[in-house]
Amino acid sequence: MAEAHSAVAFNFSVTHEGVSIDYDWELFSILCKAGVRSWKKSISRLVNNIRNGLYPASHRSLVLVWTVLYGGELSKPGFDFSFGASSRVEGFVPQHLAEIHPQLPRCLAVFVTGVGMWSCLSVFRRYMLKALFSYKGWMLESRGKNSKVSLATRLWFVAVRIFEGSSPLLYSYQSCLPSLPLPSVADTMQRYLRSVRALCNDEEFERLTKLAQEFQAGPGRRFQRYLWFKSWWAPNYVTDWWEEFIYLRGRSAIMVNSNFYAADAILMKVTTNQCARAANLIHAAFLFRRMIDFQTLKPILLQGVIPLCSAQYARLFNTTRVPGVETDRIRHSHDSTHIAVYHKGRYFKIITHYRGRLLYPPELQRQLEQVVVDDSKPSSAELYLGALTATDRVTWAVARKEYFRRGINKPSLDAIERAAFVVILDDEDLVYDEKDPDKLDHYAQMLLHGKGFDRWYDKSFNMIIGRNARAGINVEHSWADAPVAGHCWEYCIYTDHARLGYDEDGNTKGYNEFNSRELSIKELPRPIRLKWDINDDCQNVIFKAKADADKILSDVDLHVERFAEYGKRIIKKCRVSPDAYLQMALQLAYFRDQGKFNLTYEASMTRLFRDGRTETVRPCTMESCEWVRSMLDEKATKEEKKQKLVDACNTHQMGYQNAMCGKGIDRHMFCLYVISKYLEIDSPFLKEVLCEPWRLSTSQTPINQTGFLNLDDHPEWIAAGGGFGPVADDGYGVSYLIAGEDNFFFHVSSKRSCPQTDSTRFSKNISQALLEMRDIIV
Known part of the structure; x- marks a missing residue:
């Protein structure tokens, strides 16, 4: 009840002597400052919207x-x-x-x-x-010192x-970005057939060609007309359907299956104080949010000229995915002045803005320390509460409606869902040790899924700080893609070390002089322990969710491989794209691992267009297969292998550029498939194409989006990147990072239940492929 009493600014009573009014002027002052802060943000938002509406004029x-x-x-x-x-x-x-x-x-x-x-x-x-x-046209021209434009x-x-x-402000270019172009059905069919030629024998390819021709001449023309109409009135004909049908309508668990993670700068050790590290990272995250709110964050410009769509930044903070029986929805608040903190089964609400300002790192550190020293024990059901967000969406939606929308559970759940983000103070170490790779694997597993109940997987992102102060994030995927979350995380890591820093004791700077600052520890609002009323039926649902989460995470085989034999510096000698080069390494490694070629997925962005998200690149091509065969052919010469590698990389790069330019294959066919479902017209061709499994799903992690990192001068800034779970039951998920000039990181995931896959074995095959490729290019 103490919180309720402190929330009353004044009260009055009527007695025989008249009306007695009691004012709390300090609380009135706090409320006024909070109101002023809200008005400042509203006015700034209005002014910035006007400026963006007028851009490029001023x-x-x-x-x-x-x-x-x-x-x-x-x-x-x-x-x-x-x-x-x-x-x-x-x-x-x-x-x-x-x-x-x-x-x-x-x-x-x-x-x-x-x-x-x-x-x-x-x-x-x-x-x-x-x-x-x-x-x-700029994208198709070669780059480099001797290149001619x-x-x-x-x-x-x-x-x-x-x-x-x-x-320009963060969103200034939005109205200047072109809409995603709609390719013709004929062009998409042609590109599709070429992409699968290497995977089919003559008979299978002839059958697919016939299906494609029938679709193009038949229902494809009708579906295209509807899609053409949508492309004229919608800024992006793909994004809304992609978000709804690929993410929000998915009914399986999002832990492992959808969420992804990003790790720390593992070569750098800034402090071992968990609360100090968390305080700095939290403060840095709110500084990043402030730049988004006031649009002072610079839009990303390729080559300093071409802007990328910034729409996804709007939902980075104050956002949660709300479960539904048939479909989920994304709930975003314009502002939030608190975070939710999880520690040893308890959830706390911590106020981050007080008296109209963001708390300083020492103030946040003291708040977090109160959480850590709190010796209250959670109930068994409360301990596993987060497992509800890790189970299937229908179970969580029914439980949320039945047990968490009334009583004391409602404000507690709202405190988590309306928080700016969730902070996890883990009770174990997150370790990187060059001599023990298994520790890095465990580190990655804790970021991807934790224990299955100690993360709030619905939240836009969970900031995870280990007991030894190493950190990472777990990100819900529906609201945005990895580059946006990675941009924020990179800024937090850089600001933590280069701008905020720590004192000689490992505390946040100014920690020991805390009580002489503007506020003392006694004046700060204390962390609020969230209360839950969990009956027996709800408890049974939570325990079942926890068992389901255990099944999912116990099946994950995740290995992180650091390759430091050489890096981008050597690849430049071959004059090919580093991304294409690594994709060829993955093709060679996969063939060695499985003895065959398979459909491969690589994510590329379409943020050159308004509201763009991703498109699929298909790295397994006729040229890549020819090169892989040449690497296994003892009679092939070094020059022949190198030339075929260059040809395969150039073909891949062309496919990547086509995907970025809106000339991809899979998003167009996905939208045609959605149209077919709306019209209730079955298409054997589309059904077969969209049911093809991606047994090798890959993605590159972007780096230095802030522009602050100089890995040549500061190699300790090398981050390990991040990863995701396997897409197919019998396949691999591979996320890779080009870390500076001389390092690669590969995050390889698969399922233990599949006897044909092994993440560690595949990682070793990647390293072996890279070593063999070096021999033919140097």
């Missing part, structure tokens, strides 16, 4: 237009730079205003004309930028510089 360009028009009016002899527009507008100005001042009607006409000309110019510049950003690309670059605005 108020300075409006002043310039007015200056030119008024300058012409005042010059001798006068010159009308509006070419008669001001005179026509003057005819609509009430002439009685001349009684106030003879020149007032003319001044108003010039003022309105200037606004009109500026608006037309702004719209023209915006559409010119949208047209210019539709040009993708075509005249068309150079002129395009100059035109972009002319029409773009200055000082």
Whole structure:
């Protein structure tokens, strides 16, 4: 009840002596500051939305237009730079205003004309930028010191510089980004058949070709017309359906199957104090959120010119996935001034903003220390509560509605779901030891799934801090893709070490002088232990969810391989894309591991277009298969192997570029399939294509999105990257990171229940493939 009493700003009572009013001026002050903070954010959001709506124009360009028009009016002899527009507008100005001042009607006409000309110019510049950003010729040209840029690309670059605005905000380019283009059915069929040719014998390929031709000439034409209509009114014809049908309508558990993770900078040891590290990382995360809220975070520009869509950043914080019986939904709050903290089975609510400001790291550290020293014990059901978010979505949706939407459970659940994010203070160490690779595997497993009940998997992200102060994040996938979460995490790690830092005792800076700061520990709001009322029926559901989670995580075989024999520096000598090079290594390793080729998935982004997310690249091509066979052919010469490697890499790079440019295969066919389901028309071709298993699913982890990292000067900044669970029951999931010039990290996952797969064995095959490839390129 103490929290309830402290929340009352004033009370009054009526007695025989009159009305007695008791004010709490300190609490009134706190409430006023909180209100001011909210108003500041609202006003800033409004101003930024106006600026983004006007981009690439600005108020300075409006002043310039007015200056030119008024300058012409005042010059001798006068010159009308509006070419008669001001005179026509003057005819609509009430002439009685001349009684106030003879020149007032003319001044108003010039003022309105200037606004009109500026608006037309702004719209023209915006559409010119949208047209210019539709040009993708720059992507097809080689890069490097000796590369020549075509005249068309150079002129395009100059035109972009002319029409773009200055000082763009995070979302300034959104209205300038082109819509995702819709490829023709014929083009998609052609690319699809080429992508599977290497995986089919002549008879199978002939059958697929016939199915594709029948689909193209038959229902495909009708489906395409509906999709064409959607592509005209929707900014992106894929994203909403992709989010709904691939993520939110999935009824299986999201732990392992959907969520992914990112690890720490494992070569760097900044402190061993768990609460201090957590405090710095929490503070850094809120600084990143502030940059998103006020849009001071710079949009990512490829080659300093081409913007990527920033829409996904909006749901990074204050977001949770809410389960439903048929479909989930994403709930996002505009603001949240608290975090939810999990420690040894207990959940706490910690206020992060007090008296209108973000708490400093020492203040956050003291708050977290109160959580750690709290010796209260959770009930057995409370301990496993998080398992509900790890089980299938229907079970969790029914339980949430039945047991957690009334009584004391409702505000406790709301405290977690409305938190900015969830912080996990783990009760075991997260260790990297070069001499014991198994410890890094365990580290990755704890980030991917933990114990199956000690994460809140629905939250946009869980920040996990081990007992030894190593950290990582677990990210829910539906709201965004890995680069956005990775950008935030990279900023947190950098800010933690390079800007915030620790004192000689491993505490946050200023910790020992805490009580002499603006606030003392006694003045801070204390962590609130969340209470739960769990009856026997709910307890049974939780225990079953925990058992289901145990089955899922016990089947995960996850291995992290650090390859430090060579890196990107050597690959450059071959003049091929490092990503394509590593994909070829995966093809060789997979063939050695399984004795055959298989359909391979690589994720590429489509954020060159508005609301873009991902597209599929198919690395297993005819050229890659020819190269793999040459590597196993003792008669093939070194020059032949190298040339076939270059050809395979170039083919792969072309496929990657096509995917980025909206000329992919799988998202188009996915949308055609959705149309077929809406129309209730079965397509044997689409059904077969979308049921093909991805036994090798891969993704590259982006690095240095902040632009702050210099791995040559600071090799300790090398991070281990992150990973995800296996996509197919009998396949591998591989996430890889190009860490600087001389390191690769591979996160390989599979299922223990499959006798044909072994993550450690496959990782060794990747390393062996890379060593063999070095021998043919140097």
